[in-house]
Amino acid sequence: MAFLDALKEQILIGDGAIGTLLYSKGITENCFENLNRTAEEKVYAVHQEYLQAGANVIQTNTYAANSIKLANYGLEHKVAELNRKGVEIAHKAVHNHGAYVLGTVGGITGLQTKNITDEEIQRSFEEQLDILLHAGPDGLLFETFYSLEELKNVITLARKMTDKPIVAQVALGDIGVLYGGTPVNEAFNALIETGADVVGLNCRMGPYHMIRSLEDVPLYQNAFLSCYPNASLPDYEDGRFYYQSNPNYFGENALRFREQGVRLLGGCCGTTPEHIRAMASALKGYKPITVKDIKKKQLIIQVRKNSKDTDKPIDEIxxxxxxxxxxxxxxxxxxxxxxxxxxxxxxxxxxxxxxxxxxxxxxxxxxxxxxxxxxxxxxxxxxxxxxxxxxxxxxxxxxxxxxxxxxxxxxxxxxxxxxxxxxxxxxxxxxxxxxxxxxxxxxxxxxxxxxxxxxxxxxxxxxxxxxxxxxxxxxxxxxxxxxxxxxxxxxxxxxxxxxxxxxxxxxxxxxxxxxxxxxxxxxxxxxxxxxxxxxxxxxxxxxxxxxxxxxxxxxxxxxxxxxxxxxxxxxxxxxxxxxxxxxxxxxxxxxxxxxxxxxxxxxxxxxxxxxxxxxxxx
Known part of the structure; x- marks a missing residue:
């Protein structure tokens, strides 16, 4: 069954984080995409872990495999090899699993100003997309885009090159809005009009804030919803980032994501095979919803008053x-x-x-x-x-x-x-x-x-x-x-x-x-x-x-x-x-x-x- 046909009938389970999972295993490679050529077996093992946990959609390890980001590591000449190998490893992993492979492309424009022209960004995306598409994924996954305009441009570019399914996911700036203040629903409409088949959220926030952000989003007639939340807010200790280990919480929230109309549900930073297993288990036997009631929320504040202060130091009081x-x-x-x-x-x-x-x-x-x-x-x-x-x-x-x-x-x-x-x-x-x-x-x-x-x-x-x-x-x-x-x-x-x-x-x-x-x-x-x-x-x-x-x-x-x-x-x-x-x-x-x-x-x-x-x- 084709990827989009499957989404019409069921809730598909995506995989979880690749980079943070490898990082948690003690792999300190600065560029995780480079592992596609230097440690293929490690990337393959991660795909296998997610498949065995219940994922039926796997993303390639190519998030930052573009010339601009690879240049940070002196690997800009390895774009072709890393993208081809990424698709090849993923296809090898899903063999006999009946899972889908999505070629992953990450956003380039961050929140810091860099001396990169729009033309350079366009060329970088075009190069990566051409290589990925020739390697034969079942579709494309655009994720962690902070700029709505950049994501629309990439979708437009991809639509000139392929009619394969496109999953387009943005990163939230705050609950319910993108950076710059665009409401999630408005952004999703723009992405669908540009050519996305699946629109959604990933990274930056955990289940709680993502579910809240989807509450005002309707079910679309011509597109599906996706969501890949982080495990939690990251903690920082001894020079390393850590995420909460909370698979049961992800299992509980899987049904809440279903209530919001999500049909492709995976995980982002900090998520592990255990998170995916919990969600897959929770959703087993459930069909996607076809009707959603949109409710607007209001915040009510009351005020009370009273008394006095002191000038003595806090410790002395x-x-x-x-x-x-x-x-x-x-x-x-x-x-x-x-x-x-x-x-x-x-x-x-x-x-x-x-x-x-x-x-x-x-x-x-x-x-x-x-x-x-x-x-x-x-x-x-x-x-x-x-x-x-x-x-x-x-x-x-x-x-x-x-x-x-x-x-x-x-x-x-x-x-x-x-x-x-x-x-x-x-x-x-x-x-x-x-x-x-x-x-x-x-x-x-x-x-x-x-x-x-x-x-x-x-x-x-x-x-x-x-x-x-x-x-x-x-x-x-x-x-x-x-x-x-x-x-x-x-x-x-x-x-x-x-x-x-x-x-x-x-x-x-x-x-x-x-x-x-x-x-x-x-x-x-x-x-x-x-x-x-x-x-x-x-x-x-x-x-x-x-x-x-x-x-x-x-x-x-x-x-x-x-x-x-x-x-x-x-x-x-x-x-x-x-x-x-x-x-x-x-x-x-x-x-x-x-x-x-x-x-x-x-x-x-x-x-x-x-x-x-x-x-x-x-």
Whole structure:
């Protein structure tokens, strides 16, 4: 049966990642496409693993086998050999499996400006397509295209060369939109009009965000839908990227992808044969849907208000009473009124500081120094500014810190920062001139009036430096060792990632009770079952208990009920946390500051502290 005829009748299962799977096996080849000629057996083995897991659509190992990308490795003269071998290996692998082979072509234009002309890009695609098509795949797979125009151009070029099926997949810029703001549905329509037979999404995001992005996409009369999500957001440790191992989660979400009308379902970065096996098993016996109900979603925000602040350093407050700091993420858009409303509400609820992340998840947001200054002057709330090693070199880091000092913002959190691969500009460079240990030490050096370079600053800075502590790890002992090293570097206090288990709170206390620095235990209220599953399966360093996931799942699609349940779960965690820790770090989900206002008030009620009473002010 031909590929498109099969899609009319069934949901086909694609394979998963090739490059990250080879990488996880310890293969450190800089150009994985080069393995087609230097280690053919390794590529063949990967194809076999996916086929045995249940894949019936295999992509060739030719994603970056074009002259422009191969030139980075001095292999631009190997375009013909690598593409021919890629198709040949895939055909050899599917022999007797009855699977389809798609010749893979990846996008060239990234998010960084490079001196490559449109003519050079066109020639590069034309060369690769000509070789692939002569090698005889069952169709073409265009994937991870950040530029809609580039993808349309490639489809137009391919349609002049072949009538074989074309699968065209774009990378999301944010939920439901491409880079530049084009809605997914609008982009898909344009790709279909250009000649694509299958349109879809791949890379950049995991199942949660991709499913949300497909919810407003209809079923098309003249094309099918595909989706190849990442395993999770990547984590970065010891110079290597890691992805969550979550095959069961992929199996559960396979049915949700079916509900969105997906007929070709595979995996991208971080996915393994186990992910594919879980999806294939979950979808066994299910036919594609033929009717889809499109529902638009709305976000409802409520506002509450109350009380006061203090000027004492963050570490000192938690030594004398229960202190509360609340994270409020700077917005991705230029509208800041909602953020300032949230900061005001939290300030009036009595929080001791409002923390501002530094381009969290490697996505650009309104600069936290600017927002901190506005918040400080217009609202009266004290900013606790996060500072990452990712975005600035040594020069930029010192300049930023000098600016914070000048503005009177002396509470900072020094962190490594999520890798750029996570965020909106995956082609951007991660600087990482310093580790978080180095940054803590150098900030303390500024407190001595000494520049990073060793020169005098003319006066001393007065920074209180927080550090991150991740209790959601396999070895809590090793995490505590890192904590002790940060103390040696000069850390004054710690803020943890969110914890979702009462027993874990006790375990963290037992493991850290010898530490003489305050610890602000992280608690983030859940907003829905999908939010819970996303955090559990796709965000590195966060795990939820089965009980919490069941409670959130029981709320179904009732948003109000889910929010109440999320607050109740957080209150239960707070009841335990305040018995062991004097610092509570509330993390506001999706700018829903009304939730963290309620939790702030609850904390103060539990410990008998009235932030509006003068005798309680430190």
């Amino acid at each position: 938690a030594k004398e009473r229960t202190a509360v700091i609340v994270e409020l993420d700077p917005p991705k858009q230029l509208h800041v009124n909602k953020f300032l409303d949230g900061a005001k509400a939290l300030h009036e609820a009595g929080v001791d500081a409002v923390t501002l992340a530094d381009n969290s998840l490697a996505s650009p947001r309104v600069d936290n120094m600017a927002l901190g200054a506005m918040m400080q002057s217009q609202v009266g709330a004290r900013p606790l500014v996060h500072l990452t090693c990712r975005d600035r070199n040594l020069i930029g880091l010192q300049s930023h810190l000098m600016g914070l000092h000048t503005l009177g913002m002396n509470q900072v959190l020094a962190v490594t920062g999520d890798p750029t691969k996570v965020g909106d500009f995956p082609g951007a460079s991660s600087v990482y001139d310093l580790t978080s240990f180095d940054l803590i030490s150098l900030i303390k050096q500024l407190n001595e009036g000494i520049s990073f370079s060793g020169k005098s600053l003319g006066q001393q800075a007065d920074f209180t430096v927080g550090a991150a502590f991740n209790p959601n790890v396999r070895s809590l002992e090793k995490a505590v060792v890192r904590m002790e090293k940060k103390i040696a570097a000069g850390a004054d206090y710690f803020m943890t990632q969110p914890v979702y288990c009462e027993q874990q709170i006790i375990d963290v206390y037992e493991a850290t009770k010898h530490i003489n620095k305050p610890i602000y235990l992280g608690i983030m209220p859940l907003t829905s079952s999908r939010n819970a599953e996303f955090l559990h399966n796709e965000v590195p360093g966060i795990k939820l208990t089965d009980e919490i996931r069941r409670k959130m799942a029981a709320c179904g699609e009732d948003k109000e009920k889910a929010e109440i349940e999320g607050i109740n779960i957080a209150k239960s965690l707070i009841d335990t946390a305040v018995q062991y820790f004097n610092g509570i770090y509330l993390i506001t989900p999706f700018l829903r500051y009304e939730m963290t206002v309620v939790l702030t008030q609850y904390i103060y009620e539990q410990v008998g502290y009235n932030p509006s009473s003068l005798q309680n002010q430190i």
